[in-house]
Amino acid sequence: MTRQRAARRSGPPSSDRDAAAEAALTTGALARRLGVAQTTLRTWERRYGIGPSRREQGRHRRWSPEDVARMEHMCRLTAQGVTPAEAAQLAMADSGRPTAAPSQPGPRRRTPGGFRDLPLGQVWPESRGLARAAVRLDASAVQIQLRSAIDAYGVVVAWEQIIAPTLHAVGRKWATADESYVEVEHLLSWHVSSMLRSAVAPAMDGRPPILLACMPEEQHSLPIEALWAALTERGLPTRIFGAAVPAEALESAARRTGPGAVVLWSQSRETADLRVVRRLLALEWGVRGARSHPLALLAGPGWAGTPPEPGAGRLTGLASGLALLESLFRTGT
Incomplete structure (x- = not known):
């Protein structure tokens, strides 16, 4: 007893x-x-x-x-x-858990008053137009603004000067205004993703592709979708696997395709796992005496707090990352 x-x-x-x-x-x-x-x-x-x-x-x-x-x-x-x-x-x-008071008490949820409420700062007029359409939840106008920006400036400039500033402003407003901009953020993100994915991938031509993937626990995929659209715009062979790619699946894709480079996106420190990178770097393929190893390129703010990893490079932005990847194909590295 x-x-x-x-x-x-x-x-x-x-x-x-x-x-x-x-x-x-x-x-x-x-x-x-x-x-x-x-x-x-x-x-x-x-x-x-x-x-x-x-x-x-x-x-x-x-x-x-x-x-x-x-x-x-x-x-x-x-x-x-x-x-x-x-x-x-x-x-x-x-x-049965005790309830907790909200950390930022305030008035009940309200409907967004207008795009002037967004902390846009100094941005291009096209960014303000996109913000205005998003706050109105005008899906048709959002699509028109996005299509016009990409057609006029190309993916890189449209992303860096128009799309990303608007997304960041909506995200900051959501974080400080209770839940009143959640629907704006979701609508805008969905249409941005749809527009980026509408690019037509080039046909397979025998060149080793660039693999793009989010880390296994990473759900934030819009920036790497923008990189895919920019590479596709330039006719470079690319394969994108989207959000939360399991490590085993990424390794399998690398063995099957023999990529020229693998870009790994991490938005937050929680998803920046160097063990996945090391496993990828340890892979090899090809005939004996001419083995190849993947070039891993780490992209996104999640990697900022991690130490350098031998054999892995860093991408610090869409334009500079695109330039690096283009140079790899020019040199055949």
Whole structure:
């Protein structure tokens, strides 16, 4: 009897705890399951206190089955029209967790008043036109603005001078104005992605392609889609695999295609995993005596805090990255 009480006090066996830890989801996996962006989950945690119940020092955040059920409940409520703040409180109350006051209390959600509310700063007139259409949720006008910008200036200039500044302004406004610009950000991002993907990929011509992929936990793919569109515009052989590419799938694609370079995008430090890069750099293909290894190029702000990795280069922007990749094809490297 004494041993039974001791067992109850000591908690579940270590094997049970290990199984529970194994069942926990990363933020990227939870975002895919819920169909929301990772940034949305982080915003909800920061504002409403609804996040993973446990954190382990030195490891990425993990969401237990109870955490997942709570977030699914919150998503169901928001889909029914409940505000995120109220949905978070209800979801936490129903799960028995104490509710947390929003970190930035303020007035209830409002509809965006106009594009002048966006922190655009000094931008091109086309960026202001795109922002105006996005805030009105005028999908047709957004498409026209994007098509006109790319046709007039090309992908690189359109992205750096018109599209990216507008996306950043909408994102900053969303982060500081409760949830009143979420729909603007989603509509604009969707149409930007659709426009970039509308480029026609060049036919396979025997040259080693450039592989573009997001890191395994990375959902933010718009910048690498812009790089794909720019490379395609110049007729360079490119393969893009989009968001959250599993490491094993990336390695398989590299072995099958023998790429001239592999670009790995990471938006945040949480997704910048050098172990994936090292596994990729260790690959080789070709006949004995003439083995080839991939050239890995790391792109995105997530890599800023990581140490240099031997054999891996860095891309610091769309224009400079495109120039580097074009030079690789000119030299045949």
